[in-house]
Amino acid sequence: MTENQELEGEFFINGDVACAEGAISAGCRFFAGYPITPATEVAERMSTRLPQVGGVYVQMEDELASMSAVLGASWGGVKAMTSTSGPGFSLMMENLGLGVMLETPCVLVNIQRAAPSTGLPTMVGQGDMMQARWGSHGSYEIIALAPTSPQDIFDLTITAFNLSEKYRVPVLIMSDEVVGHMSEKVIMPRVAQEALIERRRPDVGPEEYLPYRADGDLVPPMAMAGEGYHFHVTGLTHDERGYPVMTAEAQDILVRRLVDKIRLNRHDIIKYKEVQVEDADIIVCAYGVSVRIAQSAVRMARDEGIRAGLLHLVTIWPFAEERIRELSLQAKAFVVPEINYGQIVLEVERCAGGRARAILVPHMGGSVHSPQTILEAIREAAQ
Amino acid sequence: MNDGLNVENHSIERYLRLDRLPHIWCAGCGIGIAVGCFLRAIDRANIDPDKISLVSGIGCTGRVAGYVKLDSFHTTHGRAIPFATGLVLANPELNVVVFSGDGDLAAIGGNHLIHAARRNIDMTVICVNNFNYGMTGGQVGPTAPLEARTSTTPYGNFEPAFNLPYLMSASGATYVARWTVLHARQLERAIAEAMTKPGFSFIEVISPCPVVYGRMNKEPKGLDSMHFYQEKSVIRNGADPKDADIELNGPILVGKFIDETRPTLRDRLCQVSAKAQEKVKAKV
Numbered sequence: 001m002t003e004n005q006e007l008e009g010e011f012f013i014n015g016d017v018a019c020a021e022g023a024i025s026a027g028c029r030f031f032a033g034y035p036i037t038p039a040t041e042v043a044e045r046m047s048t049r050l051p052q053v054g055g056v057y058v059q060m061e062d063e064l065a066s067m068s069a070v071l072g073a074s075w076g077g078v079k080a081m082t083s084t085s086g087p088g089f090s091l092m093m094e095n096l097g098l099g100v101m102l103e104t105p106c107v108l109v110n111i112q113r114a115a116p117s118t119g120l121p122t123m124v125g126q127g128d129m130m131q132a133r134w135g136s137h138g139s140y141e142i143i144a145l146a147p148t149s150p151q152d153i154f155d156l157t158i159t160a161f162n163l164s165e166k167y168r169v170p171v172l173i174m175s176d177e178v179v180g181h182m183s184e185k186v187i188m189p190r191v192a193q194e195a196l197i198e199r200r201r202p203d204v205g206p207e208e209y210l211p212y213r214a215d216g217d218l219v220p221p222m223a224m225a226g227e228g229y230h231f232h233v234t235g236l237t238h239d240e241r242g243y244p245v246m247t248a249e250a251q252d253i254l255v256r257r258l259v260d261k262i263r264l265n266r267h268d269i270i271k272y273k274e275v276q277v278e279d280a281d282i283i284v285c286a287y288g289v290s291v292r293i294a295q296s297a298v299r300m301a302r303d304e305g306i307r308a309g310l311l312h313l314v315t316i317w318p319f320a321e322e323r324i325r326e327l328s329l330q331a332k333a334f335v336v337p338e339i340n341y342g343q344i345v346l347e348v349e350r351c352a353g354g355r356a357r358a359i360l361v362p363h364m365g366g367s368v369h370s371p372q373t374i375l376e377a378i379r380e381a382a383q
Numbered sequence: 384m385n386d387g388l389n390v391e392n393h394s395i396e397r398y399l400r401l402d403r404l405p406h407i408w409c410a411g412c413g414i415g416i417a418v419g420c421f422l423r424a425i426d427r428a429n430i431d432p433d434k435i436s437l438v439s440g441i442g443c444t445g446r447v448a449g450y451v452k453l454d455s456f457h458t459t460h461g462r463a464i465p466f467a468t469g470l471v472l473a474n475p476e477l478n479v480v481v482f483s484g485d486g487d488l489a490a491i492g493g494n495h496l497i498h499a500a501r502r503n504i505d506m507t508v509i510c511v512n513n514f515n516y517g518m519t520g521g522q523v524g525p526t527a528p529l530e531a532r533t534s535t536t537p538y539g540n541f542e543p544a545f546n547l548p549y550l551m552s553a554s555g556a557t558y559v560a561r562w563t564v565l566h567a568r569q570l571e572r573a574i575a576e577a578m579t580k581p582g583f584s585f586i587e588v589i590s591p592c593p594v595v596y597g598r599m600n601k602e603p604k605g606l607d608s609m610h611f612y613q614e615k616s617v618i619r620n621g622a623d624p625k626d627a628d629i630e631l632n633g634p635i636l637v638g639k640f641i642d643e644t645r646p647t648l649r650d651r652l653c654q655v656s657a658k659a660q661e662k663v664k665a666k667v
Binding site: 005030032048051052054056058060061062064065066068069070071072073074075076077078080094095097098102224225226227228229230231232233234235236243244 | 400403432433434436438448449452453454455456457458459461462464465466467468469470471472473474476477494495498652655656658659660662663
């Protein structure tokens with residue numbers, strides 16, 4: 001353990017626990033949540049660990065309250081997180097929108113299960129990917145990351161906090177039940193203070209401070225409650241002062257900036273990994289637990305002489321559209337395995353723009369694809 | 384001692400965003416008086432304004448956050464209390480006040496209201512009750528008296544109303560009071576008391592809504608509507624909140640009903656931290 005009681009070393013833990021430890025290593029000191037399978041272990045771990053590291057864990061009365069409390073804690077000056085699954089994710093959409101509008105750094109973890117509605121509470125799904133993008137009302141951009149293993153969720157939780165602090169936006173970790181519940185070796189390094197990004201603070205006094213004046217990177221510096229800035233923030237359309245302004249002009253300026261601060265910084269935000277795509281005719285495009293199965297399928301296809309490759313989407317939103325556009329010039333087809341009936345495949349199809357086919361390999365949830373299912377789709381695409 | 388009526392030296396100006404005036408509230412509305420009482424209470428209780436966070440939900444009273452020159456948060460409908468919960472728990476130095484309406488706090492936010500009281504979290508909730516949803520044009524609310532006319536109860540309200548002081552005391556609030564807006568001195572004192580008292584405090588402020596609710600229920604107009612409520616009030620400090628039901632055109636029980644002490648959420652969280660850290664030390 002470090003002097004701050006952050007864990008250091010090698011551990012055999014599940015993805016939910018790794019997520020909680022990643023948050024603590026990132027400096028998260030507030031968690032508000034509501035029990036829900038299969039995300040409960042994140043909350044349980046936080047309830048044990050946060051009091052040890054001087055943080056606060058609180059179980060709220062529902063997910064509406066959990067998300068609101070996370071926003072409040074962030075404005076109170078603390079890195080804050082919540083975790084949930086589908087039904088709770090739906091309830092969190094309301095205050096996710098407020099988080100976007102107030103530009104509040106925080107992290108929301110969704111350990112996805114099969115849906116709609118209560119669905120299969122203990123079994124895997126990836127059906128909330130479009131909800132992650134569009135779930136709260138209005139035009140906005142969000143950041144969402146999809147981990148593939150306990151180690152990956154540990155690392156990506158730290159990344160999520162860094163991105164949320166840097167861009168003042170809620171960051172979603174779109175994991176799934178299999179990653180959340182599988183136990184593997186996780187190496188927790190000592191995370192150097194320099195590796196952690198903290199929200200930019202105002203460099204002017206209260207008299208000159210405007211809560212929503214942003215410069216080049218479009219991200220305004222953030223004052224915290226209790227520092228004497230006497231700022232006002234609102235979910236209404238507002239100007240640089242944070243004051244409500246009910247005009248189309250103010251709406252245009254604000255919404256453009258909220259969206260552009262993510263879109264124009266996409267090259268910094270978007271991460272993906274590639275395996276054998278250099279000469280690939282068929283590219284499997286996968287995320288989350290499906291990446292692990294896709295790896296086997298690609299290997300099997302190569303053994304059969306098919307030039308297959310893998311595009312592993314780490315960042316789901318904003319979408320890696322430029323890379324897919326480039327790859328569509330070389331590949332015949334993208335094969336997209338998803339534990340839903342077609343969501344990210346629509347984005348792939350849009351970016352491929354008719355230059356390459358986008359073939360969905362759907363799975364309605366409750367288990368993961370077999371490598372053979374994906375292999376068959378690769379074979380068909382190669383013909 | 385601060386004199387709220389001294390016009391030459393207007394004590395609350397420094398707490399107002401004068402550049403946002405005029406406000407949106409109708410003539411005869413009581414919310415402005417409640418805000419004035421709150422701002423004077425800051426000085427009365429000698430609270431550092433830098434440390435105050437004011438959180439509002441949505442609705443007419445929800446607009447309070449936008450007019451005060453304090454750290455102020457205009458949040459989502461019903462969620463002022465959980466947002467405030469995050470603030471309180473993140474920074475114990477903050478003095479957090481939730482200022483919102485009856486519909487926001489007791490209908491869409493009702494679950495949060497009772498749980499905040501149960502937790503006895505350090506927070507003062509000022510609930511302006513005008514018996515209806517004013518901003519959307521006067522629909523029935525959870526506090527509208529039986530038989531009251533609203534834009535959605537054209538034949539009279541057919542649902543019983545919440546008795547908020549009773550609800551709050553049953554849920555565990557350690558300070559519960561109710562005043563009308565014309566009891567300005569008592570209200571100011573109550574807010575000052577609540578803000579300096581640890582734990583969860585709830586103050587219901589009965590306020591006229593002459594333009595919608597008042598007109599539909601044939602209440603007097605303008606200033607007379609305030610007198611109307613004041614004259615119907617019966618001051619009984621220490622009264623059992625069970626008796627605080629409000630009936631259409633009936634008497635309004637006002638006063639300080641509950642003033643108790645029990646451990647706050649912060650107290651209990653400190654114990655949890657101490658236990659957790661002891662365990663870590665024992666392991667190391």
